[in-house]
Amino acid sequence: MHKTVLVPVADGAEEIETVSIVDTLRRAELNVTLASIYQKGPESPIIKGSRNINIVCDNYLESILGQDFDLIALPGGLKNAEALSQCQSLIQKLEEQKKAGKWFAAICASPALVFEPHGLLKGEVGTCFPSLAEKLSNKSKIEQRVVVSNNCITSRGPGTAIEFALVLIEKLISAEKSAQIAKSMLAYIPK
């Protein structure tokens, strides 16, 4: 059974982060669902990214709220993070994920604008997009490109998105798998 990953998004999602998470994790054969947080409509769940690239999601969040996921991973983008932070059902799902000791992750604006204000970083250390660093209670690892803290994984921005995804693979599968995918993608991992 392949492990399952939920990637919730709204308009304003940073495209490189969104696509780097989904693409890289699918390369590791993880079962990834890109889900729009908007209300289910007659049309396809399309979100408009921060740089005007429209991406078709796999489903609406409301249609899969009952499913369990081994990981919930949030892309950034300012407006996306603000919208995710307002989505009650997502916040509840993240709280349950943390309580259950399961993986939850966020990059760029989302650690600061979603995790921090909803107490999901309580007892954790994390990182985020530099301009939002002041919002994090614990800034001790703010300059690290990817931070693993218990079951919480955070990262900084578009340029760290593949590294972030590779750490997610390492934790959900293995360091070997992560290294194999990194090599096949020509990913450069700073030491």
Next chain:
Amino acid sequence: MHKTVLVPVADGAEEIETVSIVDTLRRAELNVTLASIYQKGPESPIIKGSRNINIVCDNYLESILGQDFDLIALPGGLKNAEALSQCQSLIQKLEEQKKAGKWFAAICASPALVFEPHGLLKGEVGTCFPSLAEKLSNKSKIEQRVVVSNNCITSRGPGTAIEFALVLIEKLISAEKSAQIAKSMLAYIPK
């Protein structure tokens, strides 16, 4: 006047490469058009990426063939590169681009499967996805992450896509602009 960039794609386009090019170049305020090479239909020009992420293009290639672009940049993905290589109108546009001394670029499978067989690498040195390296006539810089040769810029895969896009910005605008965008994205550039 912002410089113009054409990014033509088909089904099988590598999503990280496609989005990294469009997103990064738009951050530098370049005027980027993501164009589907498929025949214009009643529906939006959506392409299905190599890892099953569907991306909505800005237009159909056939609708903008008469426009001039300062750069034509091809994402990779095996099936995408094969489809681009079969697209006569695109190949003609690339030949005119090279003849006019204007920028043309490709990453991953596209240097080997589009540029090389159509003579666009004649007199140039380039790089491509490692498993396709044997197809390039001139392999002298095959291990370089981004290769600039006259007006032809090539690169290797998803993990080099942001670096590739940053070099495109450097050539279309300036090294200063490229460095500024790299910093704002937290991009790591191997020396």
